[in-house]
Amino acid sequence: MKVLVTDPIADAGLDRLREAGHEVVTAYDVEGDDLFDAVSDAHGLIVRSGTDVSAELFEAAEELVIVGRAGIGVDNIDIEAATDHGVIVANAPEGNVRAAAEHTVAMAFAAARSIPQAHVRLKDGEWAKGDYLGTEVNGKTLGVVGLGRVGQEVAKKFDSLGMDIVAFDPYIGEERATQLGAELVEFDECMEQADFLTVHTPLTPETEGMISTDELELMGGGYLVNCARGGVVDEAALATAVEEGVLDGAAVDVFAEEPVSPDNPLLSVENVVVTPHLGASTSAAQENVATSTADQVVAALAGEPVMNALNAPSVDESAFPRIEPYIGLAETAGRIATQLFDGRVSEIEVVYEGDIAEEGVDLITASALKGVFTPLEWQVNAVNAPRMAEERGIDVSETKTMQAEDFQSLVTVRVGDGEDSLAVCGTLFAGEDPRIVRIDGYRVDAIPHGHMLVARNYDKPGVIGFIGTVLGEVDVNIAGMFNARRAAPGGEALTVYNLDDEVPEDTLQKLLEDDRLIEAKYITLNGTVE
Numbered sequence: 001m002k003v004l005v006t007d008p009i010a011d012a013g014l015d016r017l018r019e020a021g022h023e024v025v026t027a028y029d030v031e032g033d034d035l036f037d038a039v040s041d042a043h044g045l046i047v048r049s050g051t052d053v054s055a056e057l058f059e060a061a062e063e064l065v066i067v068g069r070a071g072i073g074v075d076n077i078d079i080e081a082a083t084d085h086g087v088i089v090a091n092a093p094e095g096n097v098r099a100a101a102e103h104t105v106a107m108a109f110a111a112a113r114s115i116p117q118a119h120v121r122l123k124d125g126e127w128a129k130g131d132y133l134g135t136e137v138n139g140k141t142l143g144v145v146g147l148g149r150v151g152q153e154v155a156k157k158f159d160s161l162g163m164d165i166v167a168f169d170p171y172i173g174e175e176r177a178t179q180l181g182a183e184l185v186e187f188d189e190c191m192e193q194a195d196f197l198t199v200h201t202p203l204t205p206e207t208e209g210m211i212s213t214d215e216l217e218l219m220g221g222g223y224l225v226n227c228a229r230g231g232v233v234d235e236a237a238l239a240t241a242v243e244e245g246v247l248d249g250a251a252v253d254v255f256a257e258e259p260v261s262p263d264n265p266l267l268s269v270e271n272v273v274v275t276p277h278l279g280a281s282t283s284a285a286q287e288n289v290a291t292s293t294a295d296q297v298v299a300a301l302a303g304e305p306v307m308n309a310l311n312a313p314s315v316d317e318s319a320f321p322r323i324e325p326y327i328g329l330a331e332t333a334g335r336i337a338t339q340l341f342d343g344r345v346s347e348i349e350v351v352y353e354g355d356i357a358e359e360g361v362d363l364i365t366a367s368a369l370k371g372v373f374t375p376l377e378w379q380v381n382a383v384n385a386p387r388m389a390e391e392r393g394i395d396v397s398e399t400k401t402m403q404a405e406d407f408q409s410l411v412t413v414r415v416g417d418g419e420d421s422l423a424v425c426g427t428l429f430a431g432e433d434p435r436i437v438r439i440d441g442y443r444v445d446a447i448p449h450g451h452m453l454v455a456r457n458y459d460k461p462g463v464i465g466f467i468g469t470v471l472g473e474v475d476v477n478i479a480g481m482f483n484a485r486r487a488a489p490g491g492e493a494l495t496v497y498n499l500d501d502e503v504p505e506d507t508l509q510k511l512l513e514d515d516r517l518i519e520a521k522y523i524t525l526n527g528t529v530e
């Protein structure tokens with residue numbers, strides 16, 4: 001398959017893609033129509049922060065299965081649009097954390113000791129020793145806005161350099177902060193207490209512009225470091241604050257617009273130290289994120305779960321072999337249930353019984369939804385199925401019980417319309433052979449495969465022969481069948497036929513003309529993962 005790489009990543013990542021047999025096409029700095037052309041037949045796309053992965057791109061990328069972000073920030077990727085198109089978005093959240101934290105520390109020192117300014121003057125032949133009087137970090141307070149992976153790493157490093165740490169992060173627990181020796185405080189208090197303020201949030205509608213003139217005034221001196229995302233700190237406000245002495249200095253690695261325009265106000269302020277988004281630019285970090293991203297792209301293209309998927313159920317690698325066979329089983333049960341059910345589906349319940357109930361089942365449930373929606377001809381996969389259910393107001397629930405009667409594990413998909421419902425239950429024989437063992441309360445033993453006929457009939461002599469004859473008249477061969485009775489002889493029964501061919505609509509009508517038949521439904525599982 002074709003994997004398009006539009007921002008430079010380490011060779012180790014490109015090698016992994018090629019080793020897996022994929023065609024790797026690198027097209028750096030492409031944009032607009034050229035980017036859309038390049039991605040039109042790509043199955044995988046790998047980017048860093050330099051590519052705008054927009055809704056238009058997803059429109060153009062009809063074959064796309066996954067966008068891999070070789071790094072952390074995904075503000076350049078329209079994840080909503082990806083989900084709508086059933087495209088997985090995955091990042092590499094661990095690989096460059098140390099690099100980003102080290103760069104943050106370096107930038108703080110660079111600003112506090114005027115290293116770049118003194119460096120330039122000395123290179124120009126000027127011994128400006130008397131012009132610089134720096135600030136030590138020891139004994140000062142570090143304010144951290146966003147105590148996630150990078151923020152925590154930065155806090156640890158400055159803690160060991162003798163700083164007191166306060167942090168603002170509404171989504172992190174007190175306990176974790178305490179472990180790091182940090183005190184969680186409100187935002188304004190964080191700004192007020194900080195001698196050094198370091199920003200480590202993602203860029204979101206909530207964080208965009210969260211630090212501007214008023215917030216910088218709360219600091220009333222000290223240094224601000226932004227190695228997270230441009231746009232979190234208002235650039236014009238920061239430039240003015242440093243220029244007017246509200247702050248002593250700042251260090252900025254990331255900009256609202258990159259590459260940064262020469263008239264960006266931060267570039268012209270003496271006490272603002274800048275780098276061109278170098279936080280992740282170490283060889284170790286680049287190798288880490290490139291290989292981790294490539295591995296995820298390879299997994300997605302092989303139909304396997306992706307470790308750091310941001311818009312699809314992700315699965316622990318060690319648990320995957322245990323849940324993998326149930327992914328196809330749940331999809332099949334969903335497909336059968338929706339084709340047998342007469343109502344308009346407004347509820348879907350997926351029931352896990354036995355050993356499987358002990359596993360993380362998000363991906364199995366997503367596959368069950370995919371199975372329910374596929375016969376309705378919705379363009380669906382396990383990425384967008386939960387979203388589709390939500391958008392259509394379909395109530396999805398999961399139930400787990402540790403008991404599974406006579407089976408080791410059972411997965412049941414029940415579809416309903418609020419009044420009636422129908423359940424199809426499957427298991428795996430010998431841990432791998434899918435079997436449907438209950439349909440609408442009947443105990444069956446049916447191999448879910450290709451073309452099937454499910455008939456409900458009165459348990460009368462000759463009815464099975466009659467069905468065989470009618471199918472035979474239109475050359476539909478019966479490959480196998482299973483008959484189940486709910487009650488005593490003469491009552492209702494259900495028969496599942498595995499067929500070699502499709503059943504024409506008028507053949508179904510002919511079957512139903514016989515009084516002994518209550519219902520006859522043709523079901524197709526073609527295209528299903530079995």
Ligand SMILES: NC(=O)c1ccc[n+]([C@@H]2O[C@H](COP(=O)([O-])OP(=O)(O)OC[C@H]3O[C@@H](n4cnc5c(N)ncnc54)[C@H](O)[C@@H]3O)[C@@H](O)[C@H]2O)c1
Nearest residue numbers: 073100146147148149150169171200201202227228279280
């Ligand atoms: N300069 C670089 O090259 C570089 C390298 C790596 C990461 N980054 C950026 O650094 C940032 C942090 O990365 P990370 O891996 O630590 O992410 P993370 O998701 O682990 O941590 C982000 C933290 O921000 C917190 N947060 C979210 N909204 C917040 C808000 N409104 N107020 C306060 N806190 C909020 C979250 O709770 C979380 O703890 C990201 O923007 C990432 O893109 C930049």
Ligand SMILES: O=C(O)[C@H](O)COP(=O)(O)O
Nearest residue numbers: 048049050071072073280
């Ligand atoms: O979010 C990130 O991982 C960093 O900002 C690195 O971005 P880059 O891969 O474009 O250097």
